[in-house]
Amino acid sequence: MKYLIKTILLLIGFSVQAEADDSESKSNIQQAEQWMHYLAHDDRQGRLTGSEESKAVQQWLIKRFKEIGIKPLPGQEGYLQPFTATNRQGEPRQAANVIGYIPCRCDSERFFMIGAHYDHIGTNSKLDGDTIFNGADDDASGVVASLVLAQALQQYETLPFNIIIAAWDAEEMGLQGSKYFAQNPLIDLTQIESGFMFELVGVPLKDKLNSAWMTGDKYSSLYPLLQKQLAQQGWQLDPVLDPKMGLFFRSDNAPFALMDADSEVIKKAFEGKEKAKVTGIPMHAISVWRGQNHYHQVHDEAELIDIPNLVSLAEALAAALSSLPTDTQIEWHDNSQFNFSRP
Numbered sequence: 001m002k003y004l005i006k007t008i009l010l011l012i013g014f015s016v017q018a019e020a021d022d023s024e025s026k027s028n029i030q031q032a033e034q035w036m037h038y039l040a041h042d043d044r045q046g047r048l049t050g051s052e053e054s055k056a057v058q059q060w061l062i063k064r065f066k067e068i069g070i071k072p073l074p075g076q077e078g079y080l081q082p083f084t085a086t087n088r089q090g091e092p093r094q095a096a097n098v099i100g101y102i103p104c105r106c107d108s109e110r111f112f113m114i115g116a117h118y119d120h121i122g123t124n125s126k127l128d129g130d131t132i133f134n135g136a137d138d139d140a141s142g143v144v145a146s147l148v149l150a151q152a153l154q155q156y157e158t159l160p161f162n163i164i165i166a167a168w169d170a171e172e173m174g175l176q177g178s179k180y181f182a183q184n185p186l187i188d189l190t191q192i193e194s195g196f197m198f199e200l201v202g203v204p205l206k207d208k209l210n211s212a213w214m215t216g217d218k219y220s221s222l223y224p225l226l227q228k229q230l231a232q233q234g235w236q237l238d239p240v241l242d243p244k245m246g247l248f249f250r251s252d253n254a255p256f257a258l259m260d261a262d263s264e265v266i267k268k269a270f271e272g273k274e275k276a277k278v279t280g281i282p283m284h285a286i287s288v289w290r291g292q293n294h295y296h297q298v299h300d301e302a303e304l305i306d307i308p309n310l311v312s313l314a315e316a317l318a319a320a321l322s323s324l325p326t327d328t329q330i331e332w333h334d335n336s337q338f339n340f341s342r343p
Helices: 002-039 052-068 136-153 176-183 222-231 263-270 307-322
Strands: 080-086 092-102 111-117 162-168 192-198 211-214 236-238 276-279 283-287 338-341
Touching: 002 052, 002 136, 002 307, 052 092, 052 136, 080 176, 092 176, 111 136, 111 176, 136 162, 136 192, 136 307, 162 176, 192 222, 211 222, 222 236, 222 307, 263 276
Parallel strands: 111 162, 111 192, 192 283, 211 236, 276 338
Antiparallel strands: 080 092, 092 162, 211 283
């Protein structure tokens, strides 16, 4: 009889835990919807770097960081890293990255970086009708995923790394925010073990739910590691969407992964003409976009975003990261294009 009672109590416990987990996911979905509608609202006017709307987003992000429990980086009093960006016309634009971290609550001084860019391309008054490029998927979805992931990480007692959460500015002007941090780091770059950027994670194909892909999958051990961990969370992580598109070089991971390689060296290596020696941190990008036509279009609006799928991805990655052993090391892999080494 006592074994029957114990079994019943265990089942009740599992049921309560399942209900708690389900309730937490529902709460994250509701919050993510609010965050998305703020970032992609017409009032943000396309979040152009240097605009008043962009400055308002910076303050909004700081509030979210504080609410979630993301702290300023060690030695920093606040979250902003101001810099001067340059637009396509060569004009200066005042910009700022918003950066913080979640302490691992452990003895490690290593960091894992997660980022997304909060800027977009603004408006175009020459268009008829809708003139605002809301950038819901590009890359408000990545910012929201970063916030959801950061919030999900707070439930774990310890983490294998300290987790940097970065919201980059001026990505649309040529990855300028992440480049500025890589060249003017607020922590020692040798402490950053690895990381990934979220890029367009809000609009999956209907037959590709719970499925994402990662750039540079052949370049480091992060891909097989995350692929295995995400599979345990019911998510599939595929290789890069199309190797010929060069997507590894087109997101905010690139300034960290390719610190000392100029564009000509990268081009030759990418085309298989000459293997390049490169110093960098194993840094990648994760996306669910598979060629849908909303990219850099005015109809990239909040209504397109599959919030439950986005939240599921962020929560699955949080679980994956939290389950890694404390001695996890991410290594560059030998490949046919680059000879990587760490800084």
